[in-house]
Amino acid sequence: MSLLQPVEFSPVAVLFDMDGLMIESERALLECWREASTELQLELDDALWLSFVGHSDRVCRDLLRERLPEAQVQALLAGLQVRYDARVEAGLPIKAGVFELLALLHERGIPRAVGTSTRRPRALQKLELAGLLPHFDTIVTGSDVEHSKPAPDIYLLAAKQLGVAPERCIVLEDSAAGVRAALAAGMTPIQVPDLVAPDDEVRALGHRIVDSLLHARALIEPALG
Known part of the structure; x- marks a missing residue:
């Protein structure tokens, strides 16, 4: 076929x-991901975030925990959330x-x-x-x-x-x-x-x-x- x-x-x-x-939304989220990672001085490449595409928040958090200690996971997600909230509210x-x-x-x-x-x-x-x-x-x-x-x-x-x-x-x-x-x-x-x-x-x-x-x-x- x-x-x-x-x-x-x-x-x-x-x-x-x-x-x-x-x-x-994915491009906006990728940009927020980069900004939050840079602020925390974390060396995380785009390929990690792109591996999250299509999966639930729970799966994405579990994948992050395989790479980072819990404190960094929480800080990264908090920074990401603030940035992405602003993008969503502004209209995607x-x-x-x-x-x-x-x-x-x-x-x-x-x-x-x-x-x-x-x-x-x-x-x-x-x-x-x-x-x-x-x-x-x-x-x-x-x-x-x-x-x-x-x-x-x-x-x-x-x-x-x-x-x-x-x-x-x-x-x-x-x-x-x-x-x-x-x-x-x-x-x-x-x-x-x-x-x-x-x-x-x-x-x-x-x-x-x-x-x-x-x-x-x-x-x-x-x-x-």
């Missing part, structure tokens, strides 16, 4: 990741094609959900500030499940809340963890990578990979009838 082949079934719902897919940019795709799905009567590893309060804050919240029928976050991505729990719960069959859902994701979560849920992922390009192992999963939500729309629209 070509990775650019249009979706071959009529979807009953489209599920969206949030950070890095709809909201341009929206990815090209988001509102156009949401409008198309609304017009065709296709339910829409957000499935994000981000904690619920932060997810709702971001979605509201971005003007995205009213466009979704349900929001499932890392706060709502025991196991976050790459486990399928977030997407399975979203399908359950929408009352749709998982195997007829399309998932839009930027991260490898999110793609694995969608596949584990029996769903059809379309990956729109952000800061982390899919490696050979991820590409071997055989899912569709495109460079923007505009191209993702081109794969979805023909299946809507």
Whole structure:
């Protein structure tokens, strides 16, 4: 199957990741990470933060603890939080094609959900500030499940809340963890990578990979009838 082949079934719902897919948050977070690390004189490279993409806060904290003593972890996270709070409250940019795709799905009567590893309060804050919240029928976050991505729990719960069959859902994701979560849920992922390009192992999963939500729309629209 070509990775650019249009979706071959009529979807009953489209599920969206949030950070890095709809909201341009990963670059802002990376900049905050660098600033907080520099302030504490910690030698941490970008590759460490990029390994966090798509994972829950708990997983990221555990990975940090493998590299740093607890006191430094707490200081780093506190500095990161202050900086990122200010970025979020100022408003983060929206990815090209988001509102156009949401409008198309609304017009065709296709339910829409957000499935994000981000904690619920932060997810709702971001979605509201971005003007995205009213466009979704349900929001499932890392706060709502025991196991976050790459486990399928977030997407399975979203399908359950929408009352749709998982195997007829399309998932839009930027991260490898999110793609694995969608596949584990029996769903059809379309990956729109952000800061982390899919490696050979991820590409071997055989899912569709495109460079923007505009191209993702081109794969979805023909299946809507």
